[in-house]
Amino acid sequence: MNAETKVKPAKANILQGINAAIADAMEADETVIALGEDLADPEEGGVCGVTKGLSSRFGEHRVRSTPISEQAIIGAAIGASLVGFKPIAEIMLMNFTTVAMDMIVNHAAKLRFMSGGQTHVPIVIRTMTGTGFGSGGQHCDYLEAWFAHVAGIKVVTPSSPKDAYGLMRSAIDDPDPVLFIENLPTYWTPAEAPDKDYRVPIGKANVLSDGSDVTIIAYARMIQEATPAVAKLKEAGISAELIDLRTIAPWDRDTVVKSVAKTGRAVIVHEAVTPFGAGAEISAVLNEELFGKLRAPAKRLGGAFCPVPFSKPLETAFAPQTADIVAAVEALVRA
């Protein structure tokens, strides 16, 4: 989407939603700045072009390409945020956050607390990931649980252009660090376009379909797998409520618990490997809140517990698919 477009197009994709959100935020607030590898226009606005046009419009002093130096990128974002800026730092791929973990976990997440509230770190860390493009074991992991396990950082992940825009604006507004996870394979899927200045509150899930027999809790690309599953289940006479979590930390316990209290069954779906994943936390809370009221044990559906494989059939089988979700729900309902 051309950031100057005055008439809202009917359709947009996630990549355009993020680009527009950053552009609108930079237009509204000159303390919003961005940095990361290949971010500026001479470097083509990022490897997927998410930030295309921004440096030409706002200047390379505000949209800066960096060396391949993830610790330096997050450190620079933290430092600038301590003195009044709202930096958006891109770590190109989620696996590359591993080389900046000290800056993210020990510093960005903790400086507010360790300083007794004297300083705070209003940064957004954008990062993309996701299986489907054959990038193998080091380019497409979902590591959201690692960050959700750290007090002091919020974790969000959109599944639509509207949510991408609304969550990005909220993440930039937020006075604390927000990890913004983008799913690479669904960047270009068209859907309803966001309105300018639209916000999605952090911590608020989205109930995509009402149902009475089971609650499916998913996020990011798994919404694209779960949506057809809901339709197939309906044909089979099973009424499924689909919740897009949107925020992993702090997740919307109220919406999820309320839904599962109604349906009595829960299937949690994510692309991250199952053990110790977000699904484990959600399942534990459902157990604590609804013990005795569940009609079946909460079920987790996650990635296989192995590095993401390259070979296409293996990669496809790695992450939950529509058929897996249908089968898991049917097994729960029949139990």
Added chain:
Amino acid sequence: MSNRATPDAATQVEIYRRMALIKANDERSRKVIMNGRLVMPYYSPRGQEVIPSAISVNLTDDDYICTIYRGSHDQLAKGLPLKDLWAEVAGRTTGTCKGKGGPMHVTYPEKGIMVTTGIVGSTMPIANGLAWGSQLKGDGRVTVASFGDGAANIGAFHESLNLAAVWKLPVIFVCQNNEWGEHTHFDKTSNVPVADRAAAYGMPGVRVDGNDPFEMYAVANEAIARARAGQGPTLIEAMTYRFFGHVFGDADNYMDKARKAKAIADDPVPAFRATLIESGVASEDQLAAMEAAIEKDIDEAVEFALASDFPGIEELKRDVFAEEMA
């Protein structure tokens, strides 16, 4: 070095005051721990007094520093009030961080003390961001990143110095080379002086006697002036020696006894004191009165800290995020 800056008489006395404050505060810290009045992890800066004292007289309250767990010398030199420091290391609510940070995370933005980190090598990436902020605002401030010789071997050192040079940031990287990275001697961890690495990033690198107030002042003055003038970063390797083990309680058996005895015999604090008196810059009475005032301030700070309240348990839910946790 042409036009080498020399501190005037008043500045020399001020450098000494800061050194005497650091030394006295260190001696009291160890005493208070030994007496069992306070329990804290303590990393003595004894022996390294000159470096921050001679640097900080070239800075204003608006300039920023990032320092490390061995950082009370940097903090005091930058103007951290003693009461705020002592209450913080005692874990009291009157501390600079409400007792929630402790000795390794002292923060005091009022005097530009933006980050104290417990992670070796982590001051440099964040210092760049502070300096980037100044560059964007054009506010003329500079940022000093302190770290030890051990930190020069961490990847963040390379990433940060490179970025600072490429972006021409107003930052000064100060490696306080006290010869020891925890328990391991510098000779075993680097084949070259830390300052020599600056050439690889295209920035000036200076190795200086960090126990000589005049040398240290001149080098810091030039680096800070360069940064303020928009000429980019400088790497300073200030040579010094750590009088004690890595952490308080460490028996320091790994330290060469003769080398350590020599360093202590060359203690830079009494040496500079004698210089000031011999050169007529200060009198014995003047310095004695200054030292007595420092002791009195420390007495008051310690008693203030120990008489202060501990934070309430509700603080566990505060400052994690802007909004209080449920």
